[in-house]
Amino acid sequence: CHWLSACSCGMVLRAKRVGHMPVLWTQKLKDGRTDIICIVGPFWPCLMFVTYPLIIGVSLGTAIYMLPGVHILIQIVWAICTTVLLVALALTGCRNPGIVRRWPERPPNCDHWYWSDQVGTFRPPKSQFDGDCGLIIEEFDHTCPWTGTGIGRRNMPAFTTFVSMICVCLIFDILLMVGVGGTTPTSGDE
DSSP states (O other), rough: OOHIIIIIIIISSEEEEEETEEEEEEOOTTTTTEEEEEEEOOHHHIIIIIIHHHHHHHHHHHHHTEEEEEEEHHHHHHHHHHHHHHHHHHHHHSSOOOOOOOSOOOOOOOOOOEEETTTTTTEEEEEETTTTTEEEEEOOOOOEEETTTTEOOOTHHHHHHHHHHHHHHHHHHHHHHHHTTTOOOOOTTO
């Protein structure tokens, strides 16, 4: 993953890096700081070449073979669930997980912050160093290879939505495959 990421993000896209994470889009704030809009984790190839193809493949199979025979309301609900799943995955995989910027000196009014030897910076409580991402993430939970990134404070809501919708969509697709949705009569069946 690191080799593919270095070649495609570094040489082709000329993306800058924060830790081991390629930054694809930033925005300058009025106070001079940079806000990260789109960043991908160190395992983005797994996201792009495994997770998305699996979800899109199963969804397309369901849309082509299972949906044409069911009621329009079921088709609409299925489309909404699948769309929410794909958007939640995009927001999880491409959003800043809560990266803590470097503070070589303790910030003002932050006496409760701790020193981190791994990165050489002060960090707030409930933040941890993520070795895979190569930086400190606020409220770090884990690194998820399926979404390609670390899961922290800023992408946790999208991650929980993604996990929930994966379960909902899988159950929905299985129910459609076993015929629970029923079929609508065609002109030859009447």
